Ligand code: TXA
């Protein structure tokens with residue numbers, strides 16, 4: 592066994608929380624569960640720790656990180672909240688919503704974490720273990736999804752281990768996550784903007800705002816300079832196997848990512864079949880999405896054929912991740 596390739600995994604509990612907080616204080620990297628996906632945490636005020644985090648993920652340094660904090664009060668120390676932002680925070684925190692806001696003068700989040708932008712992305716996670724770690728540590732924790740850059744996001748500790756073992760200091764295992772897609776990101780600009788669809792459906796946010804969210808400009812989706820949401824990198828969520836969307840039949844040797852109970856011509860010749868939700872439950876489909884993409888990616892199929900998923904509610908986030916997966920890497 593190669594010790595350099597292993598990272599300790601602790602089951603969620605008091606000891607793991609204390610070890611995680613200690614590790615963060617020492618500038619270490621800790622993977623922990625949030626309700627959306629597993630995050631890879633570092634002390635948001637420690638530029639060396641953040642540099643190691645970018646290195647461990649192989650992430651382009653211009654892609655800024657989300658600062659995770661325990662509550663709205665902590666968030667207001669690092670960013671300016673107007674009435675709209677407060678309404679969103681009160682409606683959805685703790686939970687799968689990230690707000691992009693202008694930094695305060697005293698904001699201690701390192702420039703390296705915000706990629707030099709004068710805005711900062713903030714979220715208050717709902718997962719009890721994430722909350723315990725934030726409380727024990729006592730400061731903002733930056734945490735991108737705990738996967739290698741370009742891979743699909745991890746929804747179990749085993750996914751984290753398969754991407755990052757030996758590259759990070761600790762993994763806290765809290766079992767499978769509940770939501771399964773990353774947080775929704777809203778830019779709190781003059782006109783609030785949907786920077787990334789995610790765990791809170793657009794409609795629920797628009798109901799609180801009393802207005803429609805605007806779309807980012809088209810060129811924000813390109814891998815250039817400083818786009819509005821650099822995480823919109825077209826190739827962000829790609830498995831290695833090609834992904835074919837809106838399949839209405841299966842070609843021999845393809846794997847099927849199904850949705851619903853409809854019949855699929857050619858399914859008998861499929862290399863593997865997994866169903867995101869047989870009874871068309873979009874929340875169940877979101878929770879299964881990344882795990883099933885990983886599992887089918889490991890089957891050596893010639894492609895992963897994906898049945899259409901309806902676009903309402905959480906379907907917008909699911910279809911966004913599937914579209915990125917289909918674009919492939921590079
Ligand atoms: O659910 C989640 O949000 C998970 C869990 C771990 O909290 N985190 C996550 O982080 O998905 P990450 O790093 O994979 O995605 C963060 C996204 C990226 O698309 C990044 O470009 C965007 O947030 N972002 C961060 N700061 C930003 C800013 N100031 N302006 C615009 N986009 C920003």
Ligand code: MG
Pocket residue numbers: 735736744
């Ligand atoms: Mg990510």
